[in-house]
Amino acid sequence: MSVLNVNSDLNEQQLLAVESTANHTLVLAGAGSGKTKVLTHRIAWCIETGQVRPDSILAVTFTNKAAKEMQHRIQSLIPTPINRMWVGTFHGIAHRLLRMHYELANLSPQFQIIDTDDQLRIIKRILKELDFADKEYDPKEIQSRINFWKEEGIRPKNVQVEGCSNDEMSLQIFKEYEAICIKSSLVDFSELLLRVYELFSDNISLLETYRSRFQHILVDEFQDTNKLQYRWLNLLASQKNNFFVVGDDDQSIYSWRGARVENMQKFRKHYPDYNLIRLEQNYRSSSNILSAANALISNNPSRIGKNLWTNKEDGKPLMLYSAYNELDEARYVVDTIESEIQSDHEHKLSDCAILYRVSAQSRVLEDALRLKGIEYRVYGGFRFYDRAEIKDVLGYLRLVFSKNDDAAFERVVNFPPRGIGDKALGAIREGARSYNVSLFEAAETLLKNKELPARTEKALNDFFMIIENIKNHEVIDNDSLSELIEIISLKSGLVEHFKKEKGGRGLDRIENINELTIAAKDFDGVEENGILESFLTQASLESGETQASEGADCIQLMTLHSAKGLEFKFVFILGLEEGLFPHKRSIGSMEQLQEERRLCYVGITRAQEYLCLTHAESRRLHGSEYLTSLSRFVKELPESTIEHVRIGGSFIDFSNEEKQSSEGDYQLGQIVEHDIFGSGIVLALEGRRESLRIQVNFEDSGIKWLVASYAGLKKI
DNA sequence: TATCCGACCTTTTTT
DNA sequence: AGGTCGGATA
Numbered sequence: 001m002s003v004l005n006v007n008s009d010l011n012e013q014q015l016l017a018v019e020s021t022a023n024h025t026l027v028l029a030g031a032g033s034g035k036t037k038v039l040t041h042r043i044a045w046c047i048e049t050g051q052v053r054p055d056s057i058l059a060v061t062f063t064n065k066a067a068k069e070m071q072h073r074i075q076s077l078i079p080t081p082i083n084r085m086w087v088g089t090f091h092g093i094a095h096r097l098l099r100m101h102y103e104l105a106n107l108s109p110q111f112q113i114i115d116t117d118d119q120l121r122i123i124k125r126i127l128k129e130l131d132f133a134d135k136e137y138d139p140k141e142i143q144s145r146i147n148f149w150k151e152e153g154i155r156p157k158n159v160q161v162e163g164c165s166n167d168e169m170s171l172q173i174f175k176e177y178e179a180i181c182i183k184s185s186l187v188d189f190s191e192l193l194l195r196v197y198e199l200f201s202d203n204i205s206l207l208e209t210y211r212s213r214f215q216h217i218l219v220d221e222f223q224d225t226n227k228l229q230y231r232w233l234n235l236l237a238s239q240k241n242n243f244f245v246v247g248d249d250d251q252s253i254y255s256w257r258g259a260r261v262e263n264m265q266k267f268r269k270h271y272p273d274y275n276l277i278r279l280e281q282n283y284r285s286s287s288n289i290l291s292a293a294n295a296l297i298s299n300n301p302s303r304i305g306k307n308l309w310t311n312k313e314d315g316k317p318l319m320l321y322s323a324y325n326e327l328d329e330a331r332y333v334v335d336t337i338e339s340e341i342q343s344d345h346e347h348k349l350s351d352c353a354i355l356y357r358v359s360a361q362s363r364v365l366e367d368a369l370r371l372k373g374i375e376y377r378v379y380g381g382f383r384f385y386d387r388a389e390i391k392d393v394l395g396y397l398r399l400v401f402s403k404n405d406d407a408a409f410e411r412v413v414n415f416p417p418r419g420i421g422d423k424a425l426g427a428i429r430e431g432a433r434s435y436n437v438s439l440f441e442a443a444e445t446l447l448k449n450k451e452l453p454a455r456t457e458k459a460l461n462d463f464f465m466i467i468e469n470i471k472n473h474e475v476i477d478n479d480s481l482s483e484l485i486e487i488i489s490l491k492s493g494l495v496e497h498f499k500k501e502k503g504g505r506g507l508d509r510i511e512n513i514n515e516l517t518i519a520a521k522d523f524d525g526v527e528e529n530g531i532l533e534s535f536l537t538q539a540s541l542e543s544g545e546t547q548a549s550e551g552a553d554c555i556q557l558m559t560l561h562s563a564k565g566l567e568f569k570f571v572f573i574l575g576l577e578e579g580l581f582p583h584k585r586s587i588g589s590m591e592q593l594q595e596e597r598r599l600c601y602v603g604i605t606r607a608q609e610y611l612c613l614t615h616a617e618s619r620r621l622h623g624s625e626y627l628t629s630l631s632r633f634v635k636e637l638p639e640s641t642i643e644h645v646r647i648g649g650s651f652i653d654f655s656n657e658e659k660q661s662s663e664g665d666y667q668l669g670q671i672v673e674h675d676i677f678g679s680g681i682v683l684a685l686e687g688r689r690e691s692l693r694i695q696v697n698f699e700d701s702g703i704k705w706l707v708a709s710y711a712g713l714k715k716i
Numbered sequence: 717t718a719t720c721c722g723a724c725c726t727t728t729t730t731t
Numbered sequence: 732a733g734g735t736c737g738g739a740t741a
Contacts, residue, residue: 089731091730188731189730189731193731224730253728254728256728256729358726360727360733380729383729417717419718420717455717540731542731543729543731559729561728562728583727583728585727586728595728622725622726622732622733623732
């Protein structure tokens, strides 16, 4: 099929984008408007019309999944092999560049990527060593502070401290952290990006090489780029390069992890000759669903602005169900799936998604689905390579690979427990610092010099024996990674340890280790150096989406965040209540509230034919029960698109339960007045009757916890 | 050194 | 409710 034919099924706007001849193009692509289609067709078109060779194209995405899908879709459009094209995530591409230019980037050739967990471990260790223990500092907070700095492109030497003691001490940790990373050749996620940025800005000739190599740079989900990623792209994309970005400001839902929608405005400023193309025809949703989405998002004042339209029929109205509580809500959703969807053989279970704001909401649903024997799959949550047992095995693997991997040493030296506690570890760290060697080498030295108590000495010797044992096997079968992992899981005592774990949890873990062995089989028999490296890289850069049930036909459960980019015939959005959605942590700020609204917009626009919204009048969350009020987002939807579902017979079933206490007098979001503090908004309720405590955000006096029976609050 | 118990906290997630 | 963390205890 020729590309011209392929392009013939594009609409006018899509075609303009695909064949845009401007050097810089910003495509404002509404939900369901064929964003990926435009991106893939453009690449296909560029190659096929002979304008560009695949290896002068750089296409950047945010997830590995998106990268793979893009590659796949392009290849299905054109016969030219595209494996020399650079398609990948920011991190994947950065990693590739650093491996190629490690010397210029001041890295050792065998630098290791560490993940969030390893990073936190290092920070905790630093805190302990610097004796910050007495102060109430949260390692996680420091971690995000450090990553925030890095994502701003800031090194410790560039930090401007403004007399804030918290910052000062974070800076001290930052310095120490950087020293450790340099010493042990560790690179964290934000470091990957920052290094490449510095690599390019410090080596103009290298930058020029890549500028002329990557004639075309394309970016997906541009609204999700952070500051550093933008600077990175901006460096690479000179005025001469062809820079093509696709994004939707209305779907920006990741500002909390550094995404900057403003990058879309920046693009317009940096590339003034840019060509702006709006994709506004929606091919996904029925007209009712789209009207609801449009009405909702129009309440956000700061938008670039676009209006999605469709030539589809009105379709079914949106259903709004008012549940008595979260159990009733789950029951209604599951019943509806059973009666409306499962009964019709035209429909597959996988056409159907249940979306919610917080992952804690999935429990009740899972229970209800299991009760009915309906297959389901929960997306997100724990990722495969993040599981503790997987990281344990990988820890051994890393240590076998490199003695100098301190993070791996710490993880594994006393796991499974073999009597090397804090004290022994402290001595080893001390030794490592004074001899300026790795922990592993320090331990060896301590052992040689007989500086340790007999018990520790024996334990440590055992540990070295294990590592030695594993290594010997490696020599025999050095082309079988899966075998090596099997040997590790046995010799390390991990499997034995997990077998003893109570509650069946351990068997799951062993199962996961087996899966890791299977994943490693892909690398078996590859006659190439650095197999271990590439396996470890895959483990740290990819989340391991390979769940057995992925292809199975089942109901899809996920948070609204993880639903972005997907579409389903039937969508249920649950928990439309003030305080839950919009979440109470976002209610206080205009910016965050707008982001919640965009999240709701993302949710609504996932639906093709059928959309059901629910809220529960009473909800049990974190152990206590709250009375709720309907989400403002529902009130922003046009009444004409909504049908209210009457509460079914099940209401009676629940009325037998213990009656709600009078805590119901207060609702989240309610305005109250206090004699001294003035007026404020109820943020949270806890306990009941005389022990009921209320958290109120007072206009003048800030957030306070009050005991309801003493406070004498007046409802307004 | 390992384990158990109570205090505390609780949005969203990719690399 | 359920997980994590730190201190106290075996």
